Amino acid sequence: MAKKYILDGVNYGRNLDAYISNNFQYWEFVSSDKAVRLGIKNVPTNAEWKNIEDLVKNVLQPMRDLLGKAITINSGFRCEELNMAVGSSNTSFHRLGCAADIDSDTIPLMDILNAVYGLPKWTEIIAEYFPNGWVHVAYKAGDNRKMLKLKDPTHNFKGVSKEYLDKLYGGK
Numbered sequence: 001m002a003k004k005y006i007l008d009g010v011n012y013g014r015n016l017d018a019y020i021s022n023n024f025q026y027w028e029f030v031s032s033d034k035a036v037r038l039g040i041k042n043v044p045t046n047a048e049w050k051n052i053e054d055l056v057k058n059v060l061q062p063m064r065d066l067l068g069k070a071i072t073i074n075s076g077f078r079c080e081e082l083n084m085a086v087g088s089s090n091t092s093f094h095r096l097g098c099a100a101d102i103d104s105d106t107i108p109l110m111d112i113l114n115a116v117y118g119l120p121k122w123t124e125i126i127a128e129y130f131p132n133g134w135v136h137v138a139y140k141a142g143d144n145r146k147m148l149k150l151k152d153p154t155h156n157f158k159g160v161s162k163e164y165l166d167k168l169y170g171g172k
């Protein structure tokens with residue numbers, strides 16, 4: 001896929017055209033239309049790149065293999081400046097390169113959520129603004145808490161059971 005929302009002339013610390021795994025390229029995790037518009041250099045440290053690589057290898061690629069279709073990373077890493085610009089919490093896993101917001105034109109969000117939910121290791125899944133929003137997934141090495149949450153105008157990061165989500169949005 002062709003790169004988009006990347007600042008020209010910035011050293012991002014990795015070859016952005018290279019693949020982290022079979023289906024994911026480095027640029028997808030630093031791409032941000034807001035960062036480009038505001039001139040923010042959304043560049044991960046080496047440790048943050050390592051978190052991104054762990055997220056891809058342990059969660060995103062296994063999920064992608066289960067789904068068998070392309071998915072879109074809407075938001076990956078956010079440097080401190082970008083995280084403030086989007087009004088996100090400083091403790092967001094995006095800040096560390098441990099989270100991605102996932103969307104698809106062809107796969108229902110509950111199918112994406114189910115694919116991650118069944119994996120052996122993950123840290124956080126948030127069903128954000130279902131059924132039309134996105135799936136937030138986070139993986140931090142050594143943190144296998146498996147926190148399932150729901151965020152929309154009436155449920156603010158409430159911890160929820162899988163059964164509760166299935167009841168609201170359908171699923172298996």
Ligand SMILES: [Zn+2]
Nearest residue numbers: 099100101136
């Ligand atoms: Zn997110």
